Amino acid sequence: xxxxxxxxxxxxxxxxxxxxxxxxxxxxxxxxxxxxxxxxxxxxxxxxxxxxxxxxxxxxxxxxxxxxxxxxxx
Numbered sequence: 001x002x003x004x005x006x007x008x009x010x011x012x013x014x015x016x017x018x019x020x021x022x023x024x025x026x027x028x029x030x031x032x033x034x035x036x037x038x039x040x041x042x043x044x045x046x047x048x049x050x051x052x053x054x055x056x057x058x059x060x061x062x063x064x065x066x067x068x069x070x071x072x073x074x
Contacts, residue, residue: 004033007040016043 002010011018019035022028 004036008036011039011043
């Protein structure tokens with residue numbers, strides 16, 4: 001399982017704006033953790049959605065190619 005700091009690093013590498021980790025503890029740190037966790041969940045969901053779209057597009061393209069090749073022989 002990834003730590004919140006690791007998730008923040010992943011988000012930064014992906015070009016996402018991530019707030020700096022506060023030096024404070026308690027409620028300020030808790031708010032930062034919640035924000036990073038929410039950003040990470042959104043990032044992962046967006047990646048999954050993009051992957052599903054790409055897979056569906058590839059599937060449709062392959063189907064069209066298959067149909068096209070069948071009709072060109074008819």
